[in-house]
Amino acid sequence: MQFRRIPQWIIVCLLIGAALIAGCSTPNQSAQPAAESAAEPATETTAPQAAPQESSAETTGKVQLGLWTHSAGNPDELAVIQEWVNRYNASQDQYEITIEAFPQASYNDSVAAAAVAGSLPCIIDLDAPTVPNFAWSGYIQPLPLTEADVAEMGVLSADVGRYNGQIYSLGQFDVALNIFARKSVLEQYGIRVPTLDEPWTKDEFMAALDALKASGEFEYPLDVNAGYTGEWWAYAYSPWLQSFGGDLIDRSTYLTAEGVLNGPEAVAFGEWFQSLFSEGYAPATPADDQGFLQGRIALWYTGSWAAQTVVDAYGDDALFLPPPDFGHGPKIGAGSWQMGVTTNCSPEATPGAVEFVISTMSPENIALMSEASSLIPTTRAAAALTEDYKPGGRFEIFYDMAERFAVVRPETPGYLTISNQFEQALLKIRDGGNVQDALDDAVDAINQDIEDNGGYGFK
């Protein structure tokens, strides 16, 4: 066997390959935003903004603290966090905090890896549903706060990260789920505009969908973003389940989902959910989430992060409606990014870290974030300082919804499995599967997971 000269075309191929690989940085896989943080475009460019805290052993004699945030892709939000840190650093001379920012797409992986490796900084921000898991694993420490303290601060209850009776984290912003609609469309079809005190009942809601469907003016009456994947399903649809009277897990013990996620109320929810797609009320796999904005779909069930876009599209015609009351009042999901203190924080640095986290909850600091990101501030006092959420402000209704209808996602370390199983079950239901079977499957998997993990600390 003899070797020939490498043909030119192979070289050309290799060169093209190299160019392509160099040209394509890691693509952003998630086409749709994560439920909690959709307001933040997941750009992937910004490098860490500050030097790692370990290297900045300065001669000032201050105790150095690190802070990790997921906001690298969102300059506005990062600037606010930097401002909080600047304010805190200037307010005292004992501690000095430095920020390290990560792109959101890889943030959770970085934190989990750092946790296992024991190299977490003092302060991290965490997505609300992951807080109990980190607390149970012993990676974050309880804050020295009581329920009375947070009540006095006036924080929306859902934006306090709790696990097993202790408080671990505090959130400065949140979003609210609602139904976007157009006043002109509702008027045209004689549909009552629901209010927070008098939301649509299930029958009213279905009658409205029927009227919109019968009009023939729209491809579908309703878009529920059923094409999203991941956390969206539990975040957006478990509130409906709760409004029907079911829940993801029995919250009195956190040890079983039996009878709650597969009881008659849950089955009623599942059958109704299935009918949304089988009866043609909502697209099961919408290609994008522009249907409402382009006028192809009449109603849009999504988070308040889209409010500005909707106002841009429809101006004064835009309506923000509470979700329907399916029997147990309207419910919406709650809990966004929150800040906590890790167990990796040294005893001399911990008081500073705790102090900083509490300082971010001052009305001024919360208002600063809300102004920059347009997200819901988590205290009434902060809301009063913002243009959009102050009494009479154009987005005030979202604060009211968060206050009145929010149900926090189950505060158990097992939530990851619950969320995944709930999504699997609803996907089966959406695609026409047997409702009771799908929910039973989810219950079995959730209960097995709880048992495998020794009750997740609740036994």
Place this chain on the structure above:
Amino acid sequence: MTTTAAELREKPAKGKSNSDLIPGLAMGGAAFLLITLFVIGPFFAGIWYSFTNQRLISPNPTEFVGLRNYTRLLKLSVLPLEPLVDEASGEFLRDEEGNLVYPRSREFTRDAENYPQYAGLREWFNIDWGTTRYVILAGDPIFMRSLVNNFFFALVVIPLQTGIGLLLAVMVNQGIPGQNFFRTMFFAPVVTSMVVVATVWRYLYDVNNGLINEMLGSLTFGAIGSINWLGDPRVAMWAIIIMSVWQGAGFQMMLFVAGLQQIPEDLYEAAGIDGANGWQKFWNVTLPGLRNVMVFNFIIITIAAFQLFDQVLVMTNGGPDNATSTVIFHMFRVGFREQDIAYASTIAVVFFLIILFINFIQRRVTMEGGS
């Protein structure tokens, strides 16, 4: 050659081995270390984890649980169901379409008191035999489904990709003008990252505005309606197969081109003198000449087919209804999304044994064919 090699092998036995051993180990040291750390270590760790309850993040100590994970993964059972009977008339109940009505299998699998043998099992699929319905229960139906998907993918992709690769190779090896251009073009998808390719194809496959549906629609004057490529359980796997073959065939083409160029021109001339036509030359000269390349391609595609993951993650997330879930994807879902490392390791071990068996069979078949 063989005699010299044998001599070389015998020589060190005379006490020279020690002086060779130390520099040998020193030079191989870095490689040994890395291979131990990143290949051998994780391999044995995975086997160990599969017998424990190891989690990704957990304060609980790791415990030995014996074969629990294997039982959950592999347990199978059959549940015969009799149709429901109308108590008044004594006849079988029928639904609106006249089909027999059966009790739900879940009523048995969730009734641990009366039917302990079915506890923890779920319906995989069912077969009707007379009036009795046999429900095949599995401990992990999604794993079973994924395994079947993997085999289906491999069975379709292996011949298809080999065939298209060979076809392209013969086409670009004819000395036609612009053949370098075509070689480059066919090869370009291979060097593009799979994630990029899959992301682009997701848009091509879009049910409403996708290029592929638009093209099919206009080519057939609307006879083919819009196909829900990634949303319909019956076609989703085909969508992934088409895209994967398109992406991978260029690599097979390149290997076949190299193989074609190794076939001596004299053989074709000799065949021509014997009066062989083009087909006969292809069957009797080209194909036998490509035998080794063919075997090599076969093995490579088999391995790649069983590793199917990127396309699934980017394009369908295993759906719809697990129609495109694969074993590796299931492992990823269990191990990272649900943080159950022990169970994911169990899947890995079982899958490793399956692949080992397939490769063993392949080796036997190709070796026998060669002798």
